[in-house]
Amino acid sequence: MARNIDFDALVRGVLAGETRAIAKMMSEAEAGFDDGRAAMAEIYRRAGRAQVIGLTGVPGSGKSTLVGALTTAVRATGRRVGIVAVDPSSPFSGGAILGDRVRMAEHTTDDGVFIRSLATRGSLGGLAGAALDTVDILDAAGFDLVLIETVGVGQDEVDIATAAHTVVVVSAPGLGDDIQAIKAGVLEIADIHVVSKADRDDANRTATDLQAMLGLGLTGKDRRGWPVPVIRTSAETGEGVDELLASIDAHGTHLSDSGEIEERRRSIAEMRVLKTAEDLVRAKITAGRDTEFRQILNDAAERKTAPATAARELIQNLKIES
Amino acid sequence: MARNIDFDALVRGVLAGETRAIAKMMSEAEAGFDDGRAAMAEIYRRAGRAQVIGLTGVPGSGKSTLVGALTTAVRATGRRVGIVAVDPSSPFSGGAILGDRVRMAEHTTDDGVFIRSLATRGSLGGLAGAALDTVDILDAAGFDLVLIETVGVGQDEVDIATAAHTVVVVSAPGLGDDIQAIKAGVLEIADIHVVSKADRDDANRTATDLQAMLGLGLTGKDRRGWPVPVIRTSAETGEGVDELLASIDAHGTHLSDSGEIEERRRSIAEMRVLKTAEDLVRAKITAGRDTEFRQILNDAAERKTAPATAARELIQNLKIES
Numbered sequence: 001m002a003r004n005i006d007f008d009a010l011v012r013g014v015l016a017g018e019t020r021a022i023a024k025m026m027s028e029a030e031a032g033f034d035d036g037r038a039a040m041a042e043i044y045r046r047a048g049r050a051q052v053i054g055l056t057g058v059p060g061s062g063k064s065t066l067v068g069a070l071t072t073a074v075r076a077t078g079r080r081v082g083i084v085a086v087d088p089s090s091p092f093s094g095g096a097i098l099g100d101r102v103r104m105a106e107h108t109t110d111d112g113v114f115i116r117s118l119a120t121r122g123s124l125g126g127l128a129g130a131a132l133d134t135v136d137i138l139d140a141a142g143f144d145l146v147l148i149e150t151v152g153v154g155q156d157e158v159d160i161a162t163a164a165h166t167v168v169v170v171s172a173p174g175l176g177d178d179i180q181a182i183k184a185g186v187l188e189i190a191d192i193h194v195v196s197k198a199d200r201d202d203a204n205r206t207a208t209d210l211q212a213m214l215g216l217g218l219t220g221k222d223r224r225g226w227p228v229p230v231i232r233t234s235a236e237t238g239e240g241v242d243e244l245l246a247s248i249d250a251h252g253t254h255l256s257d258s259g260e261i262e263e264r265r266r267s268i269a270e271m272r273v274l275k276t277a278e279d280l281v282r283a284k285i286t287a288g289r290d291t292e293f294r295q296i297l298n299d300a301a302e303r304k305t306a307p308a309t310a311a312r313e314l315i316q317n318l319k320i321e322s
Numbered sequence: 323m324a325r326n327i328d329f330d331a332l333v334r335g336v337l338a339g340e341t342r343a344i345a346k347m348m349s350e351a352e353a354g355f356d357d358g359r360a361a362m363a364e365i366y367r368r369a370g371r372a373q374v375i376g377l378t379g380v381p382g383s384g385k386s387t388l389v390g391a392l393t394t395a396v397r398a399t400g401r402r403v404g405i406v407a408v409d410p411s412s413p414f415s416g417g418a419i420l421g422d423r424v425r426m427a428e429h430t431t432d433d434g435v436f437i438r439s440l441a442t443r444g445s446l447g448g449l450a451g452a453a454l455d456t457v458d459i460l461d462a463a464g465f466d467l468v469l470i471e472t473v474g475v476g477q478d479e480v481d482i483a484t485a486a487h488t489v490v491v492v493s494a495p496g497l498g499d500d501i502q503a504i505k506a507g508v509l510e511i512a513d514i515h516v517v518s519k520a521d522r523d524d525a526n527r528t529a530t531d532l533q534a535m536l537g538l539g540l541t542g543k544d545r546r547g548w549p550v551p552v553i554r555t556s557a558e559t560g561e562g563v564d565e566l567l568a569s570i571d572a573h574g575t576h577l578s579d580s581g582e583i584e585e586r587r588r589s590i591a592e593m594r595v596l597k598t599a600e601d602l603v604r605a606k607i608t609a610g611r612d613t614e615f616r617q618i619l620n621d622a623a624e625r626k627t628a629p630a631t632a633a634r635e636l637i638q639n640l641k642i643e644s
Contacts, residue, residue, distance in 0.1 A: 037628075037630055040628060040630065041627075041628035041630065041631060044625060044628040044629065045625050045626070045628070047625070048625050129629075132629075265623050265624075266619070266620075266623040268623075269619060269622040269623035269629070269632075270611060270619050270622075270623070272622070272629040273607075273618070273619060273622050273629045273632045273633050273636065274604060274607055274608070274633075275629075276629045276630055276632070276633035277603055277604075277607060277633040277636050277637055278600045278603055278604060279633075280633055280634065280637060281599055281600060281603050281637065282596060282599075282600060285595075285596055285599060286596070289592060296595070297588070297591060297592050297595060298588075300591040300592075300594070300595050301587050301588040301590075301591035301592070302587075303366060303367050303369065303370050304367070305363075306359075306362060306363035306366040306367070307366065307451075307454075307591070307594040307595050307597075307598045308359055308362065308363065308598055309363060310591075310595045310598070311595050311596075311598035311599040311601075311602055312602065312642055312643070314595065314599050315599055315602060315603065315640070315642045316642060318637070320634055320637045320638060321634070
């Protein structure tokens with residue numbers, strides 16, 4: 001497809017930190033057209049300097065409010081911050097994204113802050129791929145910190161948070177046990193725990209529970225001696241936000257000093273390549289289901305062939321060009 | 323791998339409805355060893371008679387309680403029912419599954435009921451694949467209805483619910499807006515809506531909201547004239563459970579009479595083949611990352627190659643045997 005876009009100029013614009021070029025490149029990355037692939041590859045090669053912070057928590061944990069407060073704290077140090085908000089809600093609900101935007105209103109006139117919301121559930125390109133391309137664009141554009149905010153409920157969202165150098169998991173006091181159970185899988189990925197709404201009476205209980213969990217050694221990965229902190233924050237009083245930023249900075253230093261950053265870069269790259277490969281396979285099969293793969297899918301639908309057999313046939317017949 | 327399992331006898335045992343054979347076959351399907359593949363393919367060919375009901379709702383919607391009540395109602399008609407409970411919580415939390423089992427205690431001595439819980443987050447075989455194999459085993463074993471219960475929060479769980487002939491979405495009154503927003507993507511897949519906790523004052527409001535949504539035509543797929551009902555149930559009083567079963571039966575009849583069942587079978591098979599292909603690609607790449615794919619992944623980690631390029635190289639080098 002020839003769309004006559006000057007991708008060289010677009011990449012130069014991103015590297016120069018131009019807002020319009022950044023936004024345009026993000027739209028291209030989300031759309032995932034073939035002709036934009038070389039430009040995105042160049043962005044990827046030029047990225048790698050920013051500290052990427054994954055911030056996740058269940059709905060109602062107050063993480064969007066915290067992102068706003070953290071952004072203010074980062075800006076007070078003079079650093080620039082990019083924010084990628086991932087919300088997998090369907091088109092039927094625009095509420096959450098709109099809400100985030102309203103909460104971030106104070107930052108929208110500050111060109112040291114760039115906010116991008118993604119809501120691509122069901123998109124063929126894949127949510128994780130689009131989110132991480134967006135992170136790279138902000139990174140290549142010179143933002144010092146990039147925050148990815150996800151709802152910690154689905155595997156995609158957990159993967160996205162895991163693709164950060166520093167993972168912050170936000171817990172709120174007083175959410176029901178059922179809701180907390182969803183995020184059990186998320187707790188162990190935290191490099192830093194935050195208990196939000198620290199002004200509430202039951203915040204101590206939540207912090208104590210987290211500390212008990214950490215005491216049991218249930219922290220998922222080897223962190224080379226990094227002591228996972230539990231930080232209490234309050235959006236009301238501003239308590240804990242500076243401490244959270246200090247902890248994020250300390251974790252960045254720890255990653256470099258311990259050499260753990262190399263391992264993280266490797267595992268993040270692996271995850272991204274894997275996700276991209278899955279997305280490619282899915283897109284290719286979906287595109288071919290009405291033509292070359294119809295017989296294979298028909299046989300599976302009529303229970304003549306098992307899904308495992310049909311899947312092998314499809315993969316053997318896949319033609320993926322480089 | 324030779325494990326000396328008599329798979330022919332195992333398949334015969336499943337088809338004869340023997341409890342031990344069913345449980346053993348389910349473990350094999352979850353483990354996904356190569357030598358069990360032919361047996362699972364045979365099960366798949368022999369399945370296809372049961373009505374498969376997907377039942378989904380956010381945590382706290384009372385869906386596990388509803389599954390218990392519905393099971394009692396089905397048994398009162400003499401039919402046999404298989405239940406697959408999918409809970410993607412991490413191993414750190416066993417709470418929800420244990421809870422379900424306690425709630426289902428009255429059925430555990432009834433051999434007209436078979437309950438299987440799956441909690442395989444992070445498993446290589448894939449959650450959806452394992453869940454749908456489990457459904458086929460129950461189907462081939464002669465259960466008349468198979469219920470799949472999922473937490474409607476991640477894409478995997480939505481896919482699993484969608485792989486049913488009849489999709490029931492459970493909403494509870496009074497859950498926070500944030501939580502309801504998560505499931506916005508789930509509402510449109512419902513063939514039947516249930517408002518649980520109908521004894522609560524705010525249940526009417528929830529039912530009215532759902533009816534308003536249906537009135538706007540936001541019902542996702544063409545249902546060939548099936549009017550999506552909104553049914554109120556109460557676990558306290560037993561209200562609505564018989565009505566729900568009648569509606570499930572009516573939907574089964576509608577699918578056959580309208581011929582829509584053929585379309586559903588086709589789209590379910592497509593989804594399964596696609597998921598299986600993705601799982602295969604993921605497993606193959608993951609297995610090869612320490613040997614044949616190391617250079618490709620290294621180049622991506624060092625930002626010499628973009629993830630999209632690396633993914634294409636990996637797929638071109640995949641060797642998937644049939």
